[in-house]
Amino acid sequence: MAAHGITRTPANELATVEYPVGCRMPVTEMLSEWCGDHRSEAATNSPTHRGMSTLVGMESESPVERLVFYPFAYALLDDELTNYCWYCLGDEESLKKCSGCSRAQFCGKKCQSLGWKDHKIECKALKELAGKNIPDVEVRLLGRIVARHQTIESGKADKDPTFYLDHTSRRTIMELACHTEKMRQDAQAWRKFESIYERLTTFYGQKALADKDTVFELHCRNYINRHAISDKAYLKEIGKGLYLDLCAYDHSCAPNTIYSCNGFIATLRPLSSNVNIHDTTTTFYSYIDLFASKEQRKRMLKETWYFDCQCSRCSDDTEHVLTSALCDSCKKPLCIFGSRATAHAQDTTCPNCNTVCSKERVMEAVKTMRFIDRILERNEFDLMSTAIARNFLSDLLTRYATILSPVNIYYCRLIQAIIPRIDSTDQEDLLGYHLDALECMKVCYPLNHPALAFHLMNIGILCTNLNKKEEATDYLTQSQSMLNFVLGDDHFMSNANRKHLDRANAL
Numbered sequence: 032m033a034a035h036g037i038t039r040t041p042a043n044e045l046a047t048v049e050y051p052v053g054c055r056m057p058v059t060e061m062l063s064e065w066c067g068d069h070r071s072e073a074a075t076n077s078p079t080h081r082g083m084s085t086l087v088g089m090e091s092e093s094p095v096e097r098l099v100f101y102p103f104a105y106a107l108l109d110d111e112l113t114n115y116c117w118y119c120l121g122d123e124e125s126l127k128k129c130s131g132c133s134r135a136q137f138c139g140k141k142c143q144s145l146g147w148k149d150h151k152i153e154c155k156a157l158k159e160l161a162g163k164n165i166p167d168v169e170v171r172l173l174g175r176i177v178a179r180h181q182t183i184e185s186g187k188a189d190k191d192p193t194f195y196l197d198h199t200s201r202r203t204i205m206e207l208a209c210h211t212e213k214m215r216q217d218a219q220a221w222r223k224f225e226s227i228y229e230r231l232t233t234f235y236g237q238k239a240l241a242d243k244d245t246v247f248e249l250h251c252r253n254y255i256n257r258h259a260i261s262d263k264a265y266l267k268e269i270g271k272g273l274y275l276d277l278c279a280y281d282h283s284c285a286p287n288t289i290y291s292c293n294g295f296i297a298t299l300r301p302l303s304s305n306v307n308i309h310d311t312t313t314t315f316y317s318y319i320d321l322f323a324s325k326e327q328r329k330r331m332l333k334e335t336w337y338f339d340c341q342c343s344r345c346s347d348d349t350e351h352v353l354t355s356a357l358c359d360s361c362k363k364p365l366c367i368f369g370s371r372a373t374a375h376a377q378d379t380t381c382p383n384c385n386t387v388c389s390k391e392r393v394m395e396a397v398k399t400m401r402f403i404d405r406i407l408e409r410n411e412f413d414l415m416s417t418a419i420a421r422n423f424l425s426d427l428l429t430r431y432a433t434i435l436s437p438v439n440i441y442y443c444r445l446i447q448a449i450i451p452r453i454d455s456t457d458q459e460d461l462l463g464y465h466l467d468a469l470e471c472m473k474v475c476y477p478l479n480h481p482a483l484a485f486h487l488m489n490i491g492i493l494c495t496n497l498n499k500k501e502e503a504t505d506y507l508t509q510s511q512s513m514l515n516f517v518l519g520d521d522h523f524m525s526n527a528n529r530k531h532l533d534r535a536n537a538l
């Protein structure tokens with residue numbers, strides 16, 4: 032799965048966030064994130080327990096209903112181990128090291144003692160690691176899942192009233208969907224498990240674990256159902272968690288909800304006012320990055336979740352605009368895939384101006400998209416210096432602007448790649464690229480989606496910097512209303528947007 036995206040940024044700098052394979056993603060795939068002051072402010076468990084009462088909490092003060100979920104188990108990404116508390120995932124300035132292993136970090140005594148049930152088995156293993164690297168998130172997350180599962184199975188959890196503080200669930204981990212047989216027969220999936228299992232036993236010791244079959248059963252459930260945990264600004268992924276009730280919701284490439292995280296607590300949020308969030312047959316969120324063509328999305332979903340997406344977006348032919356060529360005559364998008372035409376050696380007539388587009392030109396567009404996909408997949412630009420990559424990308428954009436339509440997602444992914452490489456003093460260029468990508472973003476993301484809101488906010492900020500008051504307030508007002516709706520008007524990003532809007536209004 033392609034990994035790309037943007038994260039929160041320090042002043043005048045753009046950065047990217049990676050999306051992990053095999054993970055449901057909450058983190059917004061943004062074209063860019065251009066809010067100078069995000070960082071200053073942002074720097075920022077269920078188990079199945081039989082007989083547990085509360086299922087999920089509810090946010091009451093909001094006009095739209097939201098549902099709150101706690102994880103069965105969760106773990107920080109490798110790069111974030113020193114940035115967040117291992118229990119609450121808070122980003123306190125002064126995290127304190129666990130005196131047992133000197134590796135884990137907590138806000139203080141309270142977090143350490145609440146996190147002890149998960150950390151206990153880790154702490155012992157970490158102590159024996161001495162100076163070696165802490166095992167990766169796959170090992171740590173599965174280790175925590177196995178440990179919790181065993182405590183429940185042994186009946187010990189029942190005797191401990193605090194075993195799952197605030198963590199409750201409707202179902203057990205073994206009740207989750209799992210595709211065990213498919214994963215056993217999928218050579219790549221099996222190899223991945225074998226590798227994790229080997230590291231797991233090396234780290235924790237065979238005795239601390241369940242038998243291999245049980246670990247595989249738990250691994251399948253984890254791999255298919257876990258979620259990415261984002262930072263509180265909804266800008267970058269910091270961990271992975273398994274939420275037994277949240278994964279009851281199915282995927283759609285045109286989702287009507289998103290979920291965001293505050294520490295390990297995930298909140299499912301409607302994108303429009305007509306969503307019955309309790310109804311899992313009509314409520315969907317997206318498991319994948321929505322900034323992708325139908326073909327890419329279908330591939331990602333098949334590879335990790337083994338299903339053919341039949342969502343409303345995947346069955347919508349207007350979606351083919353994302354892979355459209357440019358009509359040489361009228362300069363409008365010309366769809367070359369789908370029911371209207373096929374890309375294989377066939378002339379295509381432009382429905383707008385009736386000009387025939389030759390099969391050679393159609394093939395040129397197809398080849399161009401394949402080429403872009405390949406160079407982005409291989410991260411070739413990361414190996415170049417910023418200036419060389421920028422010039423190369425800029426040349427490609429100029430050349431492909433005559434072949435691909437401006438809404439073409441491959442074209443827009445090149446724009447996405449060039450934005451972080453533009454010098455922050457070139458505000459006009461940055462604004463131009465952001466505006467060029469807007470139409471494509473609107474095809475990919477439903478209204479009120481934070482990715483779209485962040486993009487509009489960035490445009491607003493750039494307009495403000497360029498003294499374009501009217502445009503700035505227009506874009507920032509749009510993003511404000513989207514953020515207020517979906518994240519709430521007291522959310523960190525809503526507050527950030529409000530400050531930018533005030534600044535635009537003061538021009």
Ligand SMILES: [Zn+2]
Binds near residue numbers: 118121137142
């Ligand atoms: Zn904490």
Ligand SMILES: [Zn+2]
Binds near residue numbers: 135153
């Ligand atoms: Zn420890």
Ligand SMILES: [Zn+2]
Binds near residue numbers: 283285340341343345
């Ligand atoms: Zn779909």
Ligand SMILES: [Zn+2]
Binds near residue numbers: 361382386
């Ligand atoms: Zn035309």
